Amino acid sequence: MKLLDLTERLGLVSYRNQAKSDIKPHITVDTDICNSTCPHKCTTYVCPANCYTMDENGDVHFQVEDCIECGTCMYACDQGAVDWNYPDPETGRGVTWNFG
């Protein structure tokens, strides 16, 4: 069986407000903390949807669009950089599982 890469996997996920460009992020990340004092930058590998990425300079960036609301980053970040919430059904991007 062919293995799927993460983009293909996320392509199977149904999101709300998919067409909206002005969604309100439900997670805010203080990347200044990630990029100054964090010793591990673990969100860049523990997030199952790869919402946290690292650029060639080693700086952490965050995008909420692919978030599947699992909560991993809320626990994994022990530096106080992640402010986690659930998406607003009207203005947020949240996930809708077909199987769950």
Next chain:
Amino acid sequence: MDEKFDCIIVGAGIAGLAAAMTLARNNMKFLLIEKGEFAGSKNVSGGVLWGSDLAKLVPEYWKEEDGGWERFINHRRLTFMDEESTFSVDFKSSHFNETPYSGVVVLRSKFDRWLAGKVQEEIDNSDYAMESFIATNIKVDEVLMEDDKAVGIRTGDEEFHADSVIISEGVNNLLTRQVGLQDDYVPADHMLTGIKEVIRYDQNVLEDRFQLNGLSGMSNEFVGYATDGVEGGGFLYTNRDSISLGLVAGIKDMREKEKSPHDLLNTFKQHPVIQDTIRGGEVIEYSAHVVSSGDKRVMPKELYKDGVLLCGESANLLMNAGKAIQGMDFAMRSGILGAETIVKAKERGDFTSATLKEYKQALADSYVMKDINNFQDAVHMLHNPTMIQDVPNLICDFGRKFFTIDNEPTKKSRKLMQESIKKHSSYWDLMKIGFKGAKSL
């Protein structure tokens, strides 16, 4: 809406729905609020709903042509895994074909939605058919507190008032933290990420491959190489025309070992035995969700305070003691017990801790807290590195030698076992596990 409810339940997962069903049957006026488009749309599980509480909640649920569940379990398998091999303890019995089943596989998006339909039927039959509601698409921002007593909830600019609030919001328990029953930051130590693919097959292929008959099903847990050295394990459950295949992996351990859950899942899927198992399937959904380990140290400080109760995973009621991963059954029972306490509170006209503490007692008297308390040693043991790596490795090593026939003089099994133990662990480590194991199970 100015009117006050007897109770507001936050979250239409299994705990919230079980609570709602119980309230409806006791003619209570309540509001069940769910942030998803429908009950179950935000929920993920492995997963098997164990035990017979479902039959109490929805009598003879198995008679429905298209109930919310997938298959009943009559085949259990625990698999130890190294890089090349698997060694399984396998039990299948027609004894488990009898209703009420002792476990049913569920897909939450379907199951919770179905259960919500059953709750709505009970609401329609209750005295408050027009005044109790299941409301979806609403995110609760805050539990309203007055003099440290819960009096309702706020969503956006709107407030809804009630004599009591049941928080059944799941493991990412923001409201639990807001009302002060859990610390604002919960460290990753006893939390795991569950990651899963639903893989669809031609139904005949599925039934042949897993020896399924009618609606019978199999549950399979994996320890060892499945998680590539990370605390946790793997699972495979058969649905009607698909399987749920996934892992749970310790968040702290992934952080320290610099492992990514989706890479771990691919490693698991590339294992030769899993490759044979999933051949020909098509992935139709990828999902992930945090679960707690069942370690009591992560549980909230208290399960209640004036006007508010915690049910299900918002109270971190979940456990894997090696025999089964249980959580949805805990959610169901705690929802029922929580709602029964609210019914008592209404009878007495006292929704303070004086009455609500009886919920904690009822839960303590039930199998939920009895099992969580009795099997803490097993929970700790299962998260021990010896158990996660050395034991599966030595069992598979022994298996390989035991089942190899090479037309040379064959060593006795005892000797083979000694060699495997020496290679992968030590007698001392195993004795420690053995003593603990004997005590913990």
